[in-house]
Amino acid sequence: MYWNKEVETMPREKLRELQLERLKKIVKYAYERVPFYRKRFDEKGIKPEDIQKLEDIRYIPFTSKADLREVYPFGMFARDLSEIVEIHSSSGTTGKPVVMGYTLRDIEVWKEVMARSLVAIGVTREDIIQIAYGYGLFTGGLGFHYGALAIGATIVPASAGNTRRQIELMKDFGTTVLCCTPSYALYLAEYARDEMGIDPSKLKLRAGSFGAEMWTEEMRKEIENRFGLQAHNVYGLTEIIGPGVAHECMAQDGLHIWEDHFYPEIIDPETGEPLPEGEEGELVFTTLTKEGVPMLRFRTRDITAFKPGMCSCGRIALRIERIRGRSDDMIKVRGVMLFPYQIEKALLEVQGVEPHYQIILTRPHHLDEIEVQVEMSKETFSDEVKEIENLRRKLEKHLEETIGIRIKVTLVEPKSLPRSEGKAKRVIDKRGLA
Numbered sequence: 399m400y401w402n403k404e405v406e407t408m409p410r411e412k413l414r415e416l417q418l419e420r421l422k423k424i425v426k427y428a429y430e431r432v433p434f435y436r437k438r439f440d441e442k443g444i445k446p447e448d449i450q451k452l453e454d455i456r457y458i459p460f461t462s463k464a465d466l467r468e469v470y471p472f473g474m475f476a477r478d479l480s481e482i483v484e485i486h487s488s489s490g491t492t493g494k495p496v497v498m499g500y501t502l503r504d505i506e507v508w509k510e511v512m513a514r515s516l517v518a519i520g521v522t523r524e525d526i527i528q529i530a531y532g533y534g535l536f537t538g539g540l541g542f543h544y545g546a547l548a549i550g551a552t553i554v555p556a557s558a559g560n561t562r563r564q565i566e567l568m569k570d571f572g573t574t575v576l577c578c579t580p581s582y583a584l585y586l587a588e589y590a591r592d593e594m595g596i597d598p599s600k601l602k603l604r605a606g607s608f609g610a611e612m613w614t615e616e617m618r619k620e621i622e623n624r625f626g627l628q629a630h631n632v633y634g635l636t637e638i639i640g641p642g643v644a645h646e647c648m649a650q651d652g653l654h655i656w657e658d659h660f661y662p663e664i665i666d667p668e669t670g671e672p673l674p675e676g677e678e679g680e681l682v683f684t685t686l687t688k689e690g691v692p693m694l695r696f697r698t699r700d701i702t703a704f705k706p707g708m709c710s711c712g713r714i715a716l717r718i719e720r721i722r723g724r725s726d727d728m729i730k731v732r733g734v735m736l737f738p739y740q741i742e743k744a745l746l747e748v749q750g751v752e753p754h755y756q757i758i759l760t761r762p763h764h765l766d767e768i769e770v771q772v773e774m775s776k777e778t779f780s781d782e783v784k785e786i787e788n789l790r791r792k793l794e795k796h797l798e799e800t801i802g803i804r805i806k807v808t809l810v811e812p813k814s815l816p817r818s819e820g821k822a823k824r825v826i827d828k829r830g831l832a
């Protein structure tokens with residue numbers, strides 16, 4: 399089942415022709431309309447006409463998040479505000495937020511790619527789709543809303559939070575599709591079971607689209623088991639359009655990038671050079687059709703790899719592996735680089751703990767210490783002290799074997815770690831505070 403069969407299944411050579419035609423156009427458009435790009439191009443001594451084939455994209459300078467902050471609020475806009483119909487913005491936890499403006503056509507594109515994404519996981523107009531991503535300046539809620547609207551599914555625009563009400567809505571309305579962060583999905587399942595006496599697998603949910611934070615295959619299994627649904631991975635970011643840049647299909651084997659709108663590259667984050675297929679690096683996007691704020695070679699800082707080969711679903715769009723995390727999430731401990739996902743994966747490979755954990759970094763004696771606090775399952779919690787200690791040691795051993803450094807494990811009581819209604823905070827770095 400496709401939303402736009404012609405585009406989703408077109409031969410790759412034809413897609414590349416379309417990409418090149420659009421790339422030439424958007425480069426010229428950005429150069430003519432956005433002083434930031436004109437300046438960058440002129441400094442490098444390149445002209446839009448220098449882009450003659452897709453590979454020439456490497457001559458275009460990168461755009462970074464810092465660049466976008468510097469021109470706050472509207473410096474990247476290629477259109478007059480009178481033509482901008484909607485504004486979104488990132489939260490701006492560090493420095494000024496990034497502001498994006500959409501023309502009416504940009505909203506149409508967003509609708510299109512989100513509709514493709516939802517249809518790829520089997521959503522139809524028969525579905526009742528509960529959108530528990532935040533509505534507002536954050537792109538999550540409205541992005542899903544537009545896609546579901548295009549399909550004609552019945553939208554329950556619940557937004558994030560109000561957990562008890564979310565579950566009542568699911569139960570009373572017979573919600574079939576849930577959209578939220580994976581950590582919130584877990585919390586919803588836990589709350590239903592423990593606070594309301596509702597078995598989450600008895601709800602009518604059959605599919606979910608989860609994203610906006612790092613999660614692992616092991617976490618996917620946890621969510622699927624609890625709700626009895628198929629959990630799918632969505633990818634997107636405000637700078638490019640919001641959710642719907644890429645999405646999994648029913649094959650659950652990588653995320654298809656909607657390449658006719660977003661041209662992807664994977665580069666070596668150190669050198670900026672493109673990497674061959676299958677190698678892990680930083681994802682870079684060029685928007686091929688965006689009018690409001692065209693993005694040329696935006697460095698996402700997200701780490702992933704292209705998946706080689708074609709997907710069994712028949713879509714020709716390139717696939718990426720699930721995001722390993724942001725390059726800024728990378729933890730450096732005693733000279734070793736690691737990602738939180740490695741810890742999540744290793745923890746959930748061991749029986750007896752719950753998928754609720756926090757990573758705490760300290761530097762007590764001028765030396766980095768890393769500790770993982772993870773909740774015991776109810777069964778473990780009622781075990782003998784000796785058994786609990788055995789589990790703790792087993793976890794430490796498994797973490798050391800899979801990650802290669804010693805990590806202190808502390809088992810904490812069930813439900814003692816904070817729950818999140820949006821993006822979970824996994825790492826607490828106290829090293830700067832000592």
Ligand SMILES: [Zn+2]
Nearest residue numbers: 647649709711
């Ligand atoms: Zn597929």
